[in-house]
Amino acid sequence: MAEIGEDEGSLITVVVDLNPSPYLIKDGECIMPRCLDAVAAFCNAHMMLSPLNKIAVIGCHTKQSCFLFPTPTSSEAEDFRPADGQYELFADIKNSILKNTKKLVFQNSDTDVYTESLIAGAMTMALCYIHRVQKQQIVETKIPSRILVITASGDSASQYMNFMNVFFTSQKEGVLIDACVVEKDSGLLQQGCDITGGMYLKVQNISALLQYLLWIFLPGTEIRKQMILPPRVHVDYRAACFCHRNLIEIGYVCSVCLSIFCTFSPICSTCQTAFKLGPLPNIIGKKKRKQVPLRN
Ligand SMILES: [Zn+2]
Ligand SMILES: [Zn+2]
Known part of the structure; x- marks a missing residue:
């Protein structure tokens, strides 16, 4: 009997859109910090599944995209101690995500609020990172990799060509693209998920973001075949x-x-x-x- 599971571990690169969207404001309060907590919890859950699993988080804004985790400085000894009993890696992931998000949002705060996010650029960075990790591997088999995009910005047709380049490169490299969009559909991401065989999900209630992430986006491709997941959406081509x-x-x-x-x-x-x-x-x-x- 074939074993279910990915014994060789898997790599998830999470692309988080940090551009503030009106959908992220509930009752006059921005719920972005709660979303970031959900992302950190999702990353930790992925790292808990297998010691061979890897994770990377990229934040994207209107002017630039940058790695939230891992960062070149995250290995340096910093004045930071995890809470007693907490696994250092989990504390490091969360601390690094929050610290670098603050830095990125601060650097982009002078631009107009509702301009487009550089999601395609961040996805390209994710592809480069995946390629590097796969090159650095000692074993012959490539680590199964996927990109998860979390955004509330909707469609950005001005980056159409960049998106298409990312989608076809991912398809060629065997990288799955998953998309978790908040309240506003993105036809381009729908196409990307369809081309690469990933999951596309529109979250209606952002408060339940972590539940959706753990249910739909945490399992790998093999386990997804055994699960009853939401039906595929009609793709806007x-x-x-x-x-x-x-x-x-x-x-x-x-x-x-x-x-x-x-x-x-x-x-x-x-x-x-x-x-x-x-x-x-x-x-x-x-x-x-x-x-x-x-x-x-
Ligand atoms: Zn035209
Ligand atoms: Zn021509």
């Missing part, structure tokens, strides 16, 4: 046009570089190819003006 970054269902595609445009343009703005053919007859326009003959 719209693409963003390269001209306005709007999400569109039907558009024009350059036959040379596959750039997507919402309106016809005689020259592709990406690869400068000039198209000899004119635009297709506008069917909707034709229906409205039935008597107008076609010129060509």
Whole structure:
């Protein structure tokens, strides 16, 4: 009988969106600290499952992304002592997450509050980290890795290309992308989870974040097959046009570089190819003006 479990351990890289969103304010109070506590508890739970497990946490904001854990300084002797009886690693994870979050939020506090978070950039950092850990491994088999994105920012179509690059790299590297979004759906993350075979979940009640994390995102791929998880959502497969970054269902595609445009343009703005053919007859326009003959 095949054994269930990941004896070789697994690596989870958590990408936390620290951009304050109106969904993170409940009863006039920002619940971000509680969410960070949930993330720290989730990380500790993962580390408890196997001594071979690894964890990394990346925070992303509007201007920059940085590692919350592990950090180059976290190994240095600091003036910090865990509470009596607490496992040092758990205390280190939580302390490091909170300390570096404060630093990151402070550095980004002068920008407009509701600009887009650099989630795609943070995911790229996660992929690089995963690649490094896999390279450093002594054993032949690659450590199973996944990226968990926790965000309340919704869609950010301006980073469409960056997202797509991350998704296809993850798919090629066999890295699963999980997404836990708060109240606002993200079509792009839905696509990423679908492409890589990860779980996408929209959390309705942020107070129960830890329960969702432990139930759905803690088990690895093998255990997930045995579990009854929420059904897959209908994936929003719209693409963003390269001209306005709007999400569109039907558009024009350059036959040379596959750039997507919402309106016809005689020259592709990406690869400068000039198209000899004119635009297709506008069917909707034709229906409205039935008597107008076609010129060509
Ligand atoms: Zn457009
Ligand atoms: Zn082109």
